[in-house]
Amino acid sequence: MTVRETIRRESANLTASERKISNAVLADYPFGALQTIQELAERTGVSAPSITRFVTKIGFAGYQEFQRQLIAELRESRRSPLELKATEKLGSRRAFLADYARRASERIHEMSASVPQEQFDRILGLIADPARAVFVLGGRVSDSIARFLSVHLKQIRPKVYHLPPNPEHWPDQLLAIRRQDVLVLFDFRRYQPDLQTLADIVARECRPSIVLITDKWMSPIARHSDHVIALPIEIETAWDTLVCALTLVEALIVKVSESNWSTTKKRLEAWDRLRLVPPGQPSEEKQ
Template sequence: MTVRETIRRETAKLTASERKIAHAVLADYPFGALQTIKEVAERCGVSAPSITRFVSKIGFAGYQEFQRQLIEELREGSRSPLDLKATEKLGSGNFIAEYARRAIALLDEMTGSVSQAQFDEIAKLLSDTNRTIFLLGGRISDSIARLLSQHLRQIRPRIHHLPAIQEDWPDLVLSMRKQDVVVLFDFRRYQPDLARLAERIALKRHPKIVLITDKWMSPIARHSDHVVALPIENDTAWDTAICAVAFVEALIVKVSEADWPATKGRIETWDTLRLSPPTIKNGDGNDA
């Protein structure tokens, strides 16, 4: 269990002052709690002993142990397939059946880490046609972002997938408004360019930022309005995207049903244009 999960589990047991510390830690997780105990206390408006009591109540022997756990989480967030291979746990039986069992277990875990309220709120944002939606992912996860953007384009207008070339970003960034939504996908071995993009649009354009990440938290989390932390470990050298794909597919269904008559009409028109392209004339006026 991460420190973040531990804090949320213990929230009901905290005093008002301790909840204030918890909110401050989670608001800039995990970086805000990597400061000295004095700096964290000053930022929260509490005493240093209050910080000590807080970390003790959530299960740590002291502030140093609390920070060591946070640092370990940061290390986990940078593990490569070579690192993961060293701890791989492959069975000797039917691999595909075993892999499927792991996938089912991860999907079950996802239902515990993503609340229905959080899912509904994100689906509501993506369903609002007054908002323009911008999407982008990392080197691998952009394929998942593209899956979502391709379906959203069929469901509703004003969907933009940011291009891979950074020099092409400013044009779309300049068009972002406060009511718009930026959906970013970033899993461990996080991409610095996505974090810089999130920071700039948060400071300059102020749209809603939805981050799809893992439990160790992309640095983008500190600039995000909604953070979805999904399970990705499946005891092999390769993290799995099965929960990310399932989450995206669930969003696609929910958004499409928010206004089904409009969705139906758009898909019908879309298919007419796609399957019956306009006739192109050649130079002499005849059909090509």
């Protein structure tokens, strides 16, 4: 369990002073607590002994152990496939596919237990709302998941835009974002600085609802996001898995299409007519 998860688990038991500390830590996680205890006390207006009591209350022996855990999480969030290779557990070579499928299934079950239905429904409501435009983008690898989402959403509803990978082309799209719109970002460990810059600009200038799909170490984009879903990605190989991200996206696609099936049906029918019969060519019915 990460420090963030531990703090949130104990949130109902915190005093007013402890909530000030937790808010400061989570607002700039994990960097908000990687300063001296005196600096954190000055920033929060809470005494150093109160901070010591806070970290003890959430399960740490002291402030140094608390910081060591945060530093360890920061290192984990930056691990590359080369580093993960040293700790991988491939299992039986003869049954690798079956073993890998089992691990992937376990990650999906872990996701289903950790993502509340209420959170899924809130995000679904935003993406399914026809009054809102939906803008989507992912990282170097995760953009494949973002594109999968955008391609399906475009068939289901209008006003869906996949941002181009070149940041030089972003202003054209950003000028169209309104406050009631939705920006969905995918960012997993070894987080991309350009996505962080995008989230910062959009949060400051456009102020739509920002939905972040990330991992348990949390992309820095979380500080700008209204909704954050942290997915399991570790699968004991040199490569993290995106199976949970794909499962989540497929579930969203199904439910968005069902939110107003009669409208979805008409759009799909029109989409197929235009796709299969180019303008100027007679349809089969007229031949």
